[in-house]
Amino acid sequence: MGLFNAVLSLSGAIDTDVVEDERLARHTSYRIGGRAALFITCHSYHALRRAVEALVREQVPWVIIGKGSNLLVSDAGYNGAVVTLGREFQRSVLAEDGVTLTVGAGAMLARVVNAALSRSLSGLEFAVGIPGTIGGAVSMNAGTRDEWIGSLVEDIVTYKPGEGLRHYGHDDVFWAYRETGIPRDEIILEVTLKLHPGDKSEIRSSMERSLVRRRRTQPIGSASCGSVFRNPPDRSVGAMIEECGLKGFSIGGAEVSPLHANFIVNNGTATASDVVAVIQHVYEKVKETYGVALKPEVKFLGF
Known part of the structure; x- marks a missing residue:
């Protein structure tokens, strides 16, 4: 992996901001997540193309994110580059x-x-x-x-x-x-x-x-990723989870919202592992009760 070479290629590049070892908890609505090896903000199309070409050339794994509003980042972070869009794209x-x-x-x-x-x-x-x-x-x-x-x-x-x-x-x-x-x-x-x-x-x-x-009806203001699971056809996943008695269920600092059961909130101390454990428990309970395999809406990075 040519992280060092990628940094050399992109540091000082026009319309490009490069930060090493950036905490991804700062960039997700969950306020959870370890560090990215590189965090790159591209302020123009040419900067984006140049950054991606450098990452591909140096064989550095990369992913693009927005504001991280439906993203759960591993506690271990992401050993690659996270790319985000800056000024020209706003x-x-x-x-x-x-x-x-x-x-x-x-x-x-x-x-x-x-x-x-x-x-x-x-x-x-x-x-x-x-x-x-x-x-x-x-x-x-x-x-x-x-x-x-x-x-x-x-x-x-x-x-x-x-x-x-x-x-x-x-x-x-x-x-x-x-x-x-x-x-x-x-x-x-x-x-x-x-x-x-x-x-x-x-x-x-x-x-x-x-x-x-x-x-x-939703825990607006709480740290979450929004809806965790997609609604199955003609069903409300929130109602299904609630009927399983899981409102308020928690592991560590992660809790099924008492307001809306399809939201898992970070009560301030949650780790990504806590959230994943709650997601897994909800998934298994709904499958056991209804025979429905829920599909996550949340995106996972670094797992």
Whole structure:
């Protein structure tokens, strides 16, 4: 592994910040995780391409993350490079038609939702309160059981390492609940959303209702990764876990939320091992009770 050579290649490179031995707990909503050998922030497309090419050339394992809102990092960390998108990937541009919004993949979803509200554009109300970046939201088709961000996507630009830029129209991509057909070996750089004009007061009211509902039913403010498991077809995984009597179940500092059973929260002292143990217990209990093998929504790094 050429970590040393990779650092030499990238240190001082334009639009690139390189940090060695970075604590990943600082970069996840779980506030859990060991250290990454390298943490690289790329502020432009050329910086990203240069960084990935250097990592591939030096045979350094690498992964790209957004804001770590659905990520659980091992206590041992990640013996490779974690890459994240910086300045150039946080911009947004509204087209002349007044409804087509092009956003960099590193932009926070919350900022885009608020930008749509300020311009009286409707369509993103369901996304209020969902953490993370636009790139992360599109890669997992974030949303509710009934509304997904994929329905608003008009165009996607990705980077395929070794090949360059690729473009996808909405109909080029398979969209489903918590799933897209965007190739996993490509990095989302930019997303174009098609919104529609609306009444600002109605948009704001809809967002406020959604926020009230989230705050009433989810442990907003607690350290978590959001929903841990995907809902099986026509079932509520939260209800299934609750019916197994697992609300409040804990191991170490990790607990099944008493507010919503599909959230596992870090009560302040949880390790990644604690969270994994709780996830495993919930999985086994639900399978034993219902015969359903739950699929994790949370992503794992370093395990």
